[in-house]
Amino acid sequence: MISHVLPTYNRAPIAFERGEGTWAIATDGTRYLDLGAGIAVNSLGHANPDLVSALTEQAGRIWHVSNLYNIPQQEQLADLLVEHTFADTAFITNSGTEAAELAIKMVRKYWSEQGDPDRYEILTFEGAFHGRSTGAIAAAGSEKMVKGFGPLMPGFRQLPWGDMEALKAAISDRTAAVMLEPVQGEGGIRPLPDADLRLIRGLCDQTGALLVLDEVQSGMGRTGRLFAHEWAGITPDIMMVAKGIGGGFPLGAVVATEKAASGMAAGTHGSTYGGNPLACAVGVRVMQIIAQPEFLAGVNRKGALLRQKLEGLIAAHPGVFEAVRGQGLMLGLKCKVAPADLVNAGYAEHLLTVGAADNTVRLLPPLNISDEEIAEAVARLDRAAGRLDG
Known part of the structure; x- marks a missing residue:
């Protein structure tokens, strides 16, 4: 049974x-x-103790109101994420998987709003892990995750991990984005060299493709910088955050430049629980500690x-x-x-x-x-x- x-x-x-x-x-x-x-x-x-205090203090006030209303704790967390990163804006989620889904949507909406909806292919790397939703498994493409769940969302092409020649051959002015983890976590703690990250950023700049970084596992101080891409001296256009940002409370985010997020107007995305006062109160305290x-x-x-x-x-x-x-x-x-x-x-x-x-x-x-x-x-x-x- x-x-x-x-x-x-x-x-x-x-x-x-x-x-x-x-x-x-x-x-x-x-x-x-x-x-x-x-x-x-x-x-x-x-x-x-700091996180317990932040959570219990907020729990004694209000837990959930939904995004029909302004949420001060959410705004405070977004302010901190913008202050400490490349980003101009943040959307608060409950998990890394949700962050991956929004990142994919944001890329495609950007090109649609640019008048080029057929520019939707996203280049990813073998060994990646971006979550377990249908979009995220299509992005990663490994047989272990996709077998039995077809047909998969189209528009992703997986390249050999770390193969910059393959990337040079694949990327073009029709590529919507390149999406990758600076350090693969589930893939076996495989860091991409700083020189490769700088090359990828340059290729995206040359072709106009957006650079999407998945820092769900490598972010929030895990590598000794607030986010791992900082070691290479580059910035992405869109970044996924989760795991450590909540210190154990379910929390995630997508942060982006104003340009990359320009297609995400009112009604294009939402979340019932995302950005709730409980999660954001904890996330604010985590950011205040780790970003020091x-x-x-x-x-x-x-x-x-x-x-x-x-x-x-x-x-x-x-x-x-x-x-x-x-x-x-x-x-x-x-x-x-x-x-x-x-x-x-x-x-x-x-x-x-x-x-x-x-x-x-x-x-x-x-x-x-x-x-x-x-x-x-x-x-x-x-x-x-x-x-x-x-």
């Missing part, structure tokens, strides 16, 4: 009842050191510390690990064993990690993890790897 919860997940046999910072406590009282952070979502850890230069400097320092320790771990277990890659606190261990084996060995050491493609295990801890917790995490990874040696 089918379970009451639709069985679309292969879940680990663990359930958590509470959390404290970098620790998640299971229903049997076992404490797990959390290097997954809900897949890069709990950016400030579990039960962060000293906080981001701390992420860079801790990312370097973790990476240094991981290099030693790789040297100690050459039969288990191949390399470490990524930036800041968005790191991946490329494995010689099945990623699921390392994840399961981690459970035995009361450590939470996240598998990914390209034989990679992701390490995505809360951005405020302590130095002592980093040392403890690597010690547990060492013991987990020891279970797999040989």
Whole structure:
């Protein structure tokens, strides 16, 4: 018989009842050191006092009014997103998938309003993950996500990841946009080199194509800058944000330049829950904390510390690990064993990690993890790897 919860997940046999910072406590009282952070979502850890305070204070006032009315908390969050990014405007969503859908719509509406509705092809890269909606899976195009869900939304062409020659051959003055993750998350923590990002920006400028960046996983301080594209010194036209922006509360956004958003007039898009006071109150507090230069400097320092320790771990277990890659606190261990084996060995050491493609295990801890917790995490990874040696 089918379970009451639709069985679309292969879940680990663990359930958590509470959390404290970098620790998640299971229903049997076992404490797990959390290097997954809900897949890069709990950016400030579990039960962060600042976020709890922001949420409960707002919960005692008003929860939901809908976008029929002005929402001051939404306007405050949009102001912060514009202040700290390239963008001129923001639309608040509930998730990264919703952000991806709006980004696609925004691109197509832009060209329609320019009098060229047939200019709708969006170039994407193999290994990408933009969500699970029909539009998002069509954009990514992987067999794992699209099989059985056809016919797919037309207008996407996938190119080999990191192949700039293929991009040069594909892009033209008929290309609507190029859409990509600066660092592929689900694809295995694969950063696109800064030089490639600058080349892509230049190709978009030459052809008039819009540049859409998916920073759902790599954004909100995860790589040591507020958004990963900042390392390359470029700006997109449209950007998707989610995961860490809510610190665990469902929240996302699309931010864009005035030009890219010029087609999105009243009635072209909407959301019942998007931008509700509860989510935005939390998002405002997250932005106020993470956008601070000293906080981001701390992420860079801790990312370097973790990476240094991981290099030693790789040297100690050459039969288990191949390399470490990524930036800041968005790191991946490329494995010689099945990623699921390392994840399961981690459970035995009361450590939470996240598998990914390209034989990679992701390490995505809360951005405020302590130095002592980093040392403890690597010690547990060492013991987990020891279970797999040989």
